[in-house]
Amino acid sequence: MASKKVTIEDVARHAGVGIATVSRAINNGEGISAKTRTRILQTIEELGFVPNTSAQSLKVRLTNQIALAVPDIRNAIIPDIAWAVEQAAKAHGYRVVQINTAGNARAELEVVRDIKKLHVDGLIIMPLAYPKTLSELINKAGVPISVINYGKQLDTTLQADIVCLSMLEGQLVMDHLKQIGRNRIAYAGTQKDVIEDRYLAYERAVDRVDASLVYFGDDFSLQTGTRAADYFHGLTHMPDAVYAVNDMVAIGLVNRFKELGVRVPEEVAVVGVDNNQWTTISSPQISSVSIMGSEVARLAAELLLKRIREQIVGDYEKVQFEPRLIVRESSVMLKRSSLNHT
Amino acid sequence: MASKKVTIEDVARHAGVGIATVSRAINNGEGISAKTRTRILQTIEELGFVPNTSAQSLKVRLTNQIALAVPDIRNAIIPDIAWAVEQAAKAHGYRVVQINTAGNARAELEVVRDIKKLHVDGLIIMPLAYPKTLSELINKAGVPISVINYGKQLDTTLQADIVCLSMLEGQLVMDHLKQIGRNRIAYAGTQKDVIEDRYLAYERAVDRVDASLVYFGDDFSLQTGTRAADYFHGLTHMPDAVYAVNDMVAIGLVNRFKELGVRVPEEVAVVGVDNNQWTTISSPQISSVSIMGSEVARLAAELLLKRIREQIVGDYEKVQFEPRLIVRESSVMLKRSSLNHT
DNA sequence: ATAATTTTCGGAAACGATTCCGAAACGACG
DNA sequence: CGTCGTTTCGGAATCGTTTCCGAAAATTAT
Numbered sequence: 001m002a003s004k005k006v007t008i009e010d011v012a013r014h015a016g017v018g019i020a021t022v023s024r025a026i027n028n029g030e031g032i033s034a035k036t037r038t039r040i041l042q043t044i045e046e047l048g049f050v051p052n053t054s055a056q057s058l059k060v061r062l063t064n065q066i067a068l069a070v071p072d073i074r075n076a077i078i079p080d081i082a083w084a085v086e087q088a089a090k091a092h093g094y095r096v097v098q099i100n101t102a103g104n105a106r107a108e109l110e111v112v113r114d115i116k117k118l119h120v121d122g123l124i125i126m127p128l129a130y131p132k133t134l135s136e137l138i139n140k141a142g143v144p145i146s147v148i149n150y151g152k153q154l155d156t157t158l159q160a161d162i163v164c165l166s167m168l169e170g171q172l173v174m175d176h177l178k179q180i181g182r183n184r185i186a187y188a189g190t191q192k193d194v195i196e197d198r199y200l201a202y203e204r205a206v207d208r209v210d211a212s213l214v215y216f217g218d219d220f221s222l223q224t225g226t227r228a229a230d231y232f233h234g235l236t237h238m239p240d241a242v243y244a245v246n247d248m249v250a251i252g253l254v255n256r257f258k259e260l261g262v263r264v265p266e267e268v269a270v271v272g273v274d275n276n277q278w279t280t281i282s283s284p285q286i287s288s289v290s291i292m293g294s295e296v297a298r299l300a301a302e303l304l305l306k307r308i309r310e311q312i313v314g315d316y317e318k319v320q321f322e323p324r325l326i327v328r329e330s331s332v333m334l335k336r337s338s339l340n341h342t
Numbered sequence: 343m344a345s346k347k348v349t350i351e352d353v354a355r356h357a358g359v360g361i362a363t364v365s366r367a368i369n370n371g372e373g374i375s376a377k378t379r380t381r382i383l384q385t386i387e388e389l390g391f392v393p394n395t396s397a398q399s400l401k402v403r404l405t406n407q408i409a410l411a412v413p414d415i416r417n418a419i420i421p422d423i424a425w426a427v428e429q430a431a432k433a434h435g436y437r438v439v440q441i442n443t444a445g446n447a448r449a450e451l452e453v454v455r456d457i458k459k460l461h462v463d464g465l466i467i468m469p470l471a472y473p474k475t476l477s478e479l480i481n482k483a484g485v486p487i488s489v490i491n492y493g494k495q496l497d498t499t500l501q502a503d504i505v506c507l508s509m510l511e512g513q514l515v516m517d518h519l520k521q522i523g524r525n526r527i528a529y530a531g532t533q534k535d536v537i538e539d540r541y542l543a544y545e546r547a548v549d550r551v552d553a554s555l556v557y558f559g560d561d562f563s564l565q566t567g568t569r570a571a572d573y574f575h576g577l578t579h580m581p582d583a584v585y586a587v588n589d590m591v592a593i594g595l596v597n598r599f600k601e602l603g604v605r606v607p608e609e610v611a612v613v614g615v616d617n618n619q620w621t622t623i624s625s626p627q628i629s630s631v632s633i634m635g636s637e638v639a640r641l642a643a644e645l646l647l648k649r650i651r652e653q654i655v656g657d658y659e660k661v662q663f664e665p666r667l668i669v670r671e672s673s674v675m676l677k678r679s680s681l682n683h684t
Numbered sequence: 685a686t687a688a689t690t691t692t693c694g695g696a697a698a699c700g701a702t703t704c705c706g707a708a709a710c711g712a713c714g
Numbered sequence: 715c716g717t718c719g720t721t722t723c724g725g726a727a728t729c730g731t732t733t734c735c736g737a738a739a740a741t742t743a744t
Contacts, residue, residue: 005730007729007730007731008730008731008732009730012694017693017694018693018694018695019694019695019730019731019732020693020694020695020696020732020733020734021692021693021694023731023732023733024692024693024732024733026731027732029732029733031691031692031693032691032692032693033691033692033693036692036693050458050459051459051730051731052400052729052730052731053459053460053461053731054396054397054399054400054403054405054461054729054730054731055396055400055699055729055730055731055732056730056731056732057396057399057699057731058394058396058397058400058699058700058701058729058730058731058732059698059699059730059731059732059733060699060731060732061396061699063395063396063461065439065461068440072425073415073421073424073425073428074421074422074424074425078421079415079416079420079421080416082415082424082440083414083415083416083442086415086440086441086442087442095439095441095460095461096439096440097407097437097438097439097440098410098424098428098438098439098440099428099437100425100428100429116392117392117393117395118395118437119395119396119405119407119437222619222622222623251623252623255623255625258625277564278620278623280564281564281593281594281597281620281624282623282624283597283600283624283625347700349699349700349701350700350701350702351700351701354724359723359724360723360724360725361700361701361702361724361725362702362703362704362723362724362725362726363722363723363724365701365702365703366702366703366722366723368701369702371702371703373721373722373723374721374722374723375721375722375723378722378723393700393701394699394700394701395701396699396700396701397699397700397701397702397729398700398701398702399701399729400699400700400701400702400728400729400730400731401700401701401702401703401728401729402701402702402729403729685744686743686744687742687743687744688741688742688743688744689740689741689742689743690739690740690741690742691738691739691740691741692737692738692739692740693736693737693738693739694735694736694737694738695734695735695736695737696733696734696735697732697733697734697735698731698732698733698734699730699731699732700729701728701729702727702728702729703726703727703728704725704726704727704728705724705725705726705727706723706724706725707722707723707724707725708721708722708723708724709720709721709722709723710719710720710721710722711718711719711720711721712717712718712719712720713716713717713718713719714715714716714717714718
C-alpha cells in the first residue's frame with residue numbers, strides 16, 4: 001500500500017477539497033464542518049497519508065523533540081532519569097533524543113553550544129562539570145533548558161529551570177555516621193569538584209580534614225570503590241566509617257572489604273548515595289540516601305515542556321527535592337564487643 | 343548575538359554571493375573555489391548562522407536521526423545497548439531518539455506501524471514479543487529496520503537486518519549444570535514465550551519436564567527471583583540447580599536463598615544470563631552467560647546506518663554472536679560432603 | 685424575499701534549505 | 715585576439731506543510 005509518497009495534495013484531490021481544509025482536518029483546526037472532516041480523515045486512512053514532519057517543523061518551527069544530555073546512560077540512576085524524562089515527554093507528544101556526554105566537560109559545552117543544530121525544542125541537561133562557560137552558553141542558548149543538578153550550588157542568575165536536591169545528602173550521611181558512634185570517618189569519591197557538594201558536606205562535618213582519610217578516584221565505578229577499600233585497608237589507622245559518593249563506590253568498598261576480611265559494619269560502616277536497587281541485594285545491605293532520580297527528572301521534563309508550550313521566557317524556577325536516608329545493614333550502632341574485637 | 347533567525351539568504355547577501363554558493367560551502371560541495379568558501383565560512387561564523395535542519399530534511403528527505411525502541415531503558419543490559427547505539431550513531435553524524443515500549447507488545451507494534459511519523463531514517467528495535475503482525479508491519483514499514491533479537495528464532499523472510507545470539511545460551515547453561523553433577527535442574531523465568539529460546543533450551547536439555555521445577559514470574563526483576571526462591575524452597579524435593587532467565591532473577595534467587603539458609607552453590611547452584619557487572623559483586627559471585635549486548639547493539643547500528651547511507655534495499659543480513667559462559671562461585675562441582683549435608 | 689452574519693472553504697504565499705541548469709569568468713591554445 | 719573547455723557561480727524551482735485572507739456557502743435576521 002501507500003506506494004511511495006502521499007502528500008497533502010493527493011488527499012485534497014481525492015477528497016475533492018482544498019489543501020488548507022485537509023490541513024485543518026489533521027490539526028483539529030477551527031472552521032471546518034464535522035462531515036467534511038470525517039470524510040477527509042477517511043481518505044487519509046485510505047491513502048495511508050502521513051504528514052511530513054519536516055515540512056511541518058519548517059513551517060511552525062517546532063519539532064516536538066527535546067534533547068536529554070546525560071553523562072552516561074549506563075551509570076547509576078541515569079537510566080531512571082532517562083526513563084522518567086521519556087515518559088513525561090511521551091505524555092505530551094514529545095520525543096527525546098538521547099545524548100551521552102561521557103562525563104566530558106567539553107562535550108557538555110558542545111551540546112549546549114550547538115543545541116540549535118540539534119533540531120529540538122528544548123534541552124534537559126545533567127552536567128557533571130560546571131565551568132563558567134557552561135552558564136554563559138546556557139544563557140545565550142536561545143532554546144529553553146532545564147538543568148538536572150546533582151552536586152553543586154548553582155548560579156541563581158542561570159537562565160534555566162533548575163531541579164536539584166537540597167544538597168543535604170552529605171549532611172544526612174555524616175550526621176547518621178556520627179550518631180551511630182563513628183568518629184574516624186573517611187570519604188571516597190571522585191575529583192572533589194565533580195559532585196562538589198557531597199564532598200563539601202564532608203569537610204563541613206568533620207572538625208579538621210585528615211587528608212589520609214580522603215580518597216579521590218577517577219570515576220563513580222565499582223573499581224573506584226575497590227581501590228578505595230584497598231587504600232583505606234593499607235592505612236596504619238583505618239577509618240571506622242566510609243561515606244561513599246554513590247552506591248557503586250559503596251558497593252565496591254563493601255565487597256572489597258569483605259574480601260580483605262574487614263567486617264562491615266562492625267569494623268567499618270559504609271553509606272552510599274543514590275539508593276539504587278543493588279544496595280538491597282548487596283550483603284550486607286547498604287545504607288544509602290535516596291536522591292529521587294525519577295521525581296527530579298520528571299519535574300525537569302514537565303517544567304521544560306511547559307516552558308516550550310507556553311513560550312515562557314525568563315521567570316525561571318528552581319526546585320529542590322529533599323533526599324532521604326535509608327538505613328540498612330552496612331551502618332549500625334557500634335556495640336562494645338565489636339569495638340574490642342578490632 | 344545572532345539576534346533571532348539568520349537564514350542562508352542573509353549569509354549570501356553579506357558575503358555577496360548567491361544562496362546556491364552558500365549551500366555548497368556548508369556541505370563541502372563541489373564546484374566552489376577555496377577562497378570564496380573560506381569567505382563564506384567566515385561570514386557564517388560572524389552572523390552565527392545555523393542551517394535549519396527542518397528545511398534541509400524537507401529537501402533531502404533524510405533526518406539524520408534513528409530511533410531506538412527498547413522495552414525499558416532501566417533494565418538489565420539495555421543501558422549498554424543504548425550506549426553502544428548512541429556511540430555508533432554519533433560517529434556517523436546521527437542522533438538517536440529513545441523509545442521505551444515498556445515491554446508492551448502493543449507499544450512495540452505501534453512504534454513500527456507509526457515509524458513514518460517519527461521523523462527518522464531508520465529504526466533499531468529490540469522486541470520482547472513477536473506476534474505475527476510485528477513481522478508484517480516490519481515488512482511494510484518503508485523504513486530501514488534493524489532488529490536486536492534475544493530469545494526467539496526469527497522468520498528468515500523478515501525484511502530487516504537481524505543481530506542476535508546463536509540461541510545457545512540455554513544450552514551452555516544446561517550443559518554446564520549437568521557437567522558439575524546436577525540432575526534436578528529448575529528454571530526460573532517469565533512467561534515462556536517471552537524469551538522463548540532460553541526456556542526451550544531447558545526443555546530440550548531435561549529428559550522430561552517436571553512442571554514443579556519450572557517457575558514463571560511476571561517479569562525479569564529481582565522480585566521474580568525472590569519469589570522463585572521462595573517457591574523452590576517450599577517444594578518437598580528442592581532442585582539442586584536453578585537456571586535463571588537473566589542475572590536479575592539469578593541475583594534475586596541467590597539473595598533469597600541465603601536468607602532462607604539455603605547454601606549456594608552447595609545445595610543449589612544458580613546460573614544467570616547477561617553477565618552484567620552485578621554478578622561479580624554478588625556474594626557468591628554468580629556464574630552467567632555473556633550475551634554481548636554492546637557488540638550486538640553496535641553491529642545492529644552499523645548495519646542500519648550502512649543501509650541508510652547506501653540506500654540498500656533487500657539483501658538483509660542476519661548475524662549471530664556466540665554467547666560465552668563465565669563460571670563463577672555460584673555453580674561448582676558437587677563434593678560428596680556437601681551432598682550429604684543436605 | 686432580501687440583507688446581514690457567520691461558517692466553511694480554497695488559493696497562494698510563506699518557511700529555509702538543496703539542486704538543476706544555464707551564464708559568466710577564467711585560462712589555455714592556436 | 716578569438717575560440718573553446720573548465721570552473722565557478724546565481725536564478726529559480728522544489729520539497730510538503732501551515733496560515734492569511736478573501737470568496738463562497740450556509741445560516742439567521744429583517
